[in-house]
Amino acid sequence: MLHERFCKVTRMSSAHTPGGRSGDGQRTSTPDRVSPAWRTWLEALASDAEAALGAALAYETLDTSGKLAFLDALEQDAPRLGVPRVALFAPLLSVEHDAERRERILHAMGDDVGEVSGVRPRALVGSARDGARVCVVIKPVYLDFVRVTSCRFKPDHGIAWVREDPLTHAKDAPQAGTVLDGMTLERTPLPPVIDEIAAAIVAHRRREGSLPDSLKPLLALFDPAMFVAEDDATG
Secondary structure: OHHHHHHOHHHOOOOEOOOOOEOOOOOOOOHHHOOHHHHHHHHHOOOOHHHHHHHHHHHHHOOHHHHHHHHHHHHHHHHHOOOOHHHHHHHHHOOOOOHHHHHHHHHHHOOOOOOOOOOOOEEEEEEOOOOOEEEEEEEEEEOOEEEEEEEEEEOOOEEEEEEEEEEEEHHHOOOOOOEEOOEEOEEEOHHHHHHHHHHHHHHHHHHHOOOOHHHHHHHOOOOHHHHHHOOOOOO
16 A cells, blocks of 8 residues: 555656756646545544554655655645644654755644644553563654653663554553553653663663663653653653
8 A cells, every 4th residue: 555655656757856846947746646545645644653654664765766756745735635744744754864855854844743742751660579670651752643662671680672662643552551571550750760771771781791772762761851741640
């Protein structure tokens, strides 16, 4: 399905400049591109995490001309859709590393970020009798999408595993009462959880001498902005 949808973009001219216009200075229009299926899929990017991740992954596989053509398509169709521009462009921004295209995506997204999400950073923790802990940190990304970072650790020993779901809908994220690795998760204030993870990272480094790449998702948790929104499990 993704392949069929993205094939619509390839009907556009491949001779594009970074400004998003074709080589002869005119945008290449494809009136039939705004089909019901294309529109439905684009609008799903505002509520369907699988669709948003699929868009990001598909965009990432395009070559330069394909990416520019796809950005042309979104810029042309965005005003006709009933979703905030952040839903269309944010997935692409997450996988785009070219500075010029990132600037173009940010400009296209503008300040159209939709309604302010009621999702706040929060932590869920479960404990085992041997001192092991499982932790889930849920961090807002945009709209009602969140990033879910999970890990199992012992504060005085190190990290056993780390998992990251970079984009999921808030309603699908783990909740208090969810069982993870045999431990029941409970809502816990975020700051002390981050402190425990930090202690486990230090213990891991001391034991192993270095940190594997698999632990990198944990480093993103050390963001002071997360604590501003944390409600310390009182809400």
